Amino acid sequence: MGGGLKYPIRESDDVEAEKHKDDYLRGIVDMGSNGIRFSVTNLAPPTSRILPTLVSYRLDLSLYSAQYNDKGEKVPIPDDIIEQITAALLRFKAICSDLNVPKKHIRIIATEATRTAINSEQYCKEIKNATGLEVEMLPKEEEGYVGALGVASGFSNVSGLVMDLGGGSCQITWMNMKDGVVEVSPRGSVSFPYGAAALTKKLEELRKEDNPDAAVAAFRAEMKQNFITAYADLNIPDGMAEKAIRDGGFPLYLSGGGFRGWGYLLLYLSQIHGRSYPISLINGFTVSKKAFEDIEHLKKVAKEADKIFRVSDRRRAQVPAVAFLVNVLAEALPHGILMAHFCQGGVREGILFRELKPEVRQQGPLEVATKPLAHKSAHAMSRLIVAAIPAASKKRAFPENISPHIIRAFANLLFVHSNMGKETASTAALYSTSTGFMASTHGVTHENRALLALLLVSRYDGELPPREQDFKTALQEILTPEQVWWTRYLGEVGQLVCSVYPVGSVDSDIPRVKVEAEWASGFGKHDDKEGIRLVLSIKKVEDDEFMLKETLEELTGEIEKVGKRKNWIGGREGWGMSVQVDVREVDKF
Incomplete structure (x- = not known):
């Protein structure tokens, strides 16, 4: 151990940060499938490592669901939804102005629901015309990498498989982070259309077929094979795989709203019926393989409980789909799952964490x-x-x-x-x-x-x-x-x-x-x-x-x-x- 900081925070950093304090402000809009998150963060030293948040709020709007009509047919993003989002973006611009966030540091990051929208190009053009801000489309391979960086921001060291479960898609990769240096698969990540909302809809459609059991079984087999193939394509480091064999499975680091809902459900179970788990923060919450894979119990609780902390009705409705994915994943991963770590970090945190130097990331x-x-x-x-x-x-x-x-x-x-x-x-x-x-x-x-x-x-x-x-x-x-x-x-x-x-x-x-x-x-x-x-x-x-x-x-x-x-x-x-x-x-x- 030993005294002193390995990477000391210098007083000169504080002076320099004060001179250019507005330049360290970042306004980020994470335009996800299940909600749109707005935040302003101050990356000024000496506290940049903890991504201090000045403003954070969410527009509870499912961009994924908005693209389907009552018959389940995919439609363009409706005009009233575009108007609602545009109004929210203009309000955010005003907040950024109040905080003196430079325009060059205000970013709109869009993912699966925007990327696959029928009228994606027109939608982004209307936002640009109304707000003057470009919509940055995150390629699906990069989305997994950025999500992995978001996970890394939530821990001092990471070694294991990383998964991000949004509304429209799911990404998987592996990651090592030590001493602030992040290493991921050279492939980046593998993306699947298995987001919590998308998977819920897919399973509903399959159960309407003439032979629903056979249809679901065939889809399960397809998902399993895709995960097995992804594992092979990601080139898992030998040392990580050997450790998984010794320990009895891979550590999972899980982000995205779909997995956070699963995590909050597990957190809820740890605090009722005489249990007394003391911390109600999702980031850093860890559960055993047994608890993570207890899908029938979790589905029953989600269905019967009156109210579950931080689990909305929409998330509750998606629990069976997330349970389906967890079950398939547990079967598909060679060497199995050791434990699951839930993370608050996602696209927003990943975008910000990417800006930090390794010596800053390494700080406790x-x-x-x-x-x-x-x-x-x-x-x-x-x-x-x-x-x-x-x-x-x-x-x-x-x-x-x-x-x-x-x-x-x-x-x-x-x-x-x-x-x-x-x-x-x-x-x-x-x-x-x-x-x-x-x-x-x-x-x-x-x-x-x-x-x-x-x-x-x-x-x-x-x-x-x-x-x-x-x-x-x-x-x-x-x-x-x-x-x-x-x-x-x-x-x-x-x-x-x-x-x-x-x-x-x-x-x-x-x-x-x-x-x-x-x-x-x-x-x-x-x-x-x-x-x-x-x-x-x-x-x-x-x-x-x-x-x-x-x-x-x-x-x-x-x-x-x-x-x-x-x-x-x-x-x-x-x-x-x-x-x-x-x-x-x-x-x-």
């Missing part, structure tokens, strides 16, 4: 989001916290899934809730990453939201009123017992650092404490095999007004409590390690 979203709240010595304080983690040995290592970005985000927030009373600080910290001020941060998994929230709670002694204990427990259930234990330990270390530097200012020339940690054995009440020895070295000072030694000795007990077996995650037989803290006075560092 939570670290970027919290930087404006950091004290000037946050980097130095993060190094002190990292110093409390022993270096990896043959037997032990700090979990890789608690990244340096999370530690630095934690250091940025060490004092954010400190002005609150004890009865509110932990509670505010607990909710800050899921419903508080970081809820809108783009690019964060639920795991990382839970990690940061629990670190912050532990920094305030973990003291919560009874009402909030259930939420804390639910957050812990997203993580492994090992991760939870480390949040408690590092949270207590964070509290100690705040006590040593109570105003958040670290003078590197005159350090108050040196922190070192090592794996050790043979200490603890039960002579545990291995634990952590934390050494806090301070200079000998006569008549120390700051009372540093006394302050540290008072806090060492709290850190050591984390290592007591009764406080291990899962109880005495659960996960944990003994901790011994030594405070040493030295003549010099």
Whole structure:
């Protein structure tokens, strides 16, 4: 790990961004099949990685459905629909004007429903005449690539198959993203006319035939073969395929309204009947293969539930078609599905993410989001916290899934809730990453939201009123017992650092404490095999007004409590390690 930012956000970036602030604004219209989304985003540094949104809203209009009459025949996009869309675009132009978005940075991106419209050319011409804006038609192969970039924007690292399920079409590709560099299939993506709305209509037509079962079975076989062929055409990297064989399937990264509806249905199930999944954001929501493929249960719930959070009646009507696709996909993919990650990112996010340099893409979203709240010595304080983690040995290592970005985000927030009373600080910290001020941060998994929230709670002694204990427990259930234990330990270390530097200012020339940690054995009440020895070295000072030694000795007990077996995650037989803290006075560092 180690302190400091690998790609530091320079103060000069802030100055440069202020000079040209309007140039960083982007107005994007995502003209999809099931709805039209309008947004204005600010790509100015230092927060460009999280794609900060200034305005976002949606026109609930199905451009796909508008192209079919009551008999199910395809027709040109009707004039009244064109007028409605044109009016919405003119309103968006006015909003962009209010925000000083340069005209060159206002874009209309159209996909399948516009691309295949009978009167597509005339439709786009009328929009240009009325608004002065060109409609950019996204080729279907590029649509999958842009959608994959939208998925990449929602995570720090991605490796697996990526699918985008819109209203009119469905795309599939593979993607690796590491250190901000995105690699996809040289083919781009394979596109199918299997969008949620299109597939719903197709299945309705098949069921009207003389032998509906045979017709549906033949179509299923055709879809399956198309997915098998697509898998072969995409040239999946050997390493990715071998990992899928070892792990029992491919991770899926799913975007588009059709899959988001499926994801919200799964999220709904995780929060009813005594279940208490704590985060209600779709981006970063992950489910197992078993839950993802439980199609009969999901169809039943979609049909019978009175109301489902974020699932409209239109999406609910499309659930059987999405279930059909999921079932075929599960049968077609060699090596199967390991898990499914749902993503908020789509065409809009992909268009924006494509503009960012790899070094910007690589930045940790939570670290970027919290930087404006950091004290000037946050980097130095993060190094002190990292110093409390022993270096990896043959037997032990700090979990890789608690990244340096999370530690630095934690250091940025060490004092954010400190002005609150004890009865509110932990509670505010607990909710800050899921419903508080970081809820809108783009690019964060639920795991990382839970990690940061629990670190912050532990920094305030973990003291919560009874009402909030259930939420804390639910957050812990997203993580492994090992991760939870480390949040408690590092949270207590964070509290100690705040006590040593109570105003958040670290003078590197005159350090108050040196922190070192090592794996050790043979200490603890039960002579545990291995634990952590934390050494806090301070200079000998006569008549120390700051009372540093006394302050540290008072806090060492709290850190050591984390290592007591009764406080291990899962109880005495659960996960944990003994901790011994030594405070040493030295003549010099």
